[in-house]
Amino acid sequence: MSFKAQLKDFLKDYQKLIILGIGNELKSDDGVGPYIIRQLKLNTVGNENTLFIDAQAVPENFTGKIKNENPTHILIVDACLMDSNPGDIKIVPKDDFADIGISTHLMSLSYFVKYLEQAGDYKIIFVGIEPETMDWGDTPTAKVEKTANEFIEMLKGLLL
Template sequence: MGVGNELKCDDGVGPYIIKKLKEENIEDNEKMLFIDAQTVPENFTGKIRKENPSHVIIVDACLMDGEPGDIKIVDKDDFANIGISTHSMSLSFFVRYLEQGTDFKIIFVGIEPESMDYDDKPTANVENAANDFIKILKGIIV
């Protein structure tokens, strides 16, 4: 699941990753579902629960006091210590809601943004990090 606002430069890194993965036709594998949640991941809770996946990977831009493009798996207990992007529902609340009555594992991947100004594409550092993440993910799932 990619989360973020595509019109705010690096905040759109989650949707950017999902779009690139869909272009690769990896989703044709019945075991994969890519969701471009934009700024409303809560709109997809029903779909996620219906699919009952083994894992949910959420990718979003987040301020972690790192260098632009740094990628980090963020523990859900650390959500309060980082700045998560511009969506309507708190991701910590969203994750807690998804976990209720389910067995799937939730992995949150944060990518340090460089700019959250209005622009329709990520900065070079964040785009490179996103493409590196896509390669890693494809190596695992393909």
């Protein structure tokens, strides 16, 4: 199944969606999650049942807000070391989190997702984008930014 088909299938019948962007904006491509959230907000994608959270490198700080919002669906987006080409985008099954160098963040995302699953009955999906570099820099590289913008356009079409 294609990436778009998987995403469309995940979003089917959502009643309240949280899109959570994770990453360090000072480390080039690691900031792709916050970049996507910022662009989605600027483009007013979604509707009143869509909430965008820029979690930076501390998604655990937003567990209370997530529980209070009580979403049906949570889409997490972050740079993800998947041993593929820079800019590749993929839905990563939660069972594979431990096998992939997902994150440079304080709390492992597998633990974060397990906590959320215990806190509520949420459908959760993780979208990973392969970084080109995680060196110091305040913007994503061209390949990662292109993928991020394509993903944003895809979401625009699916969240009408």
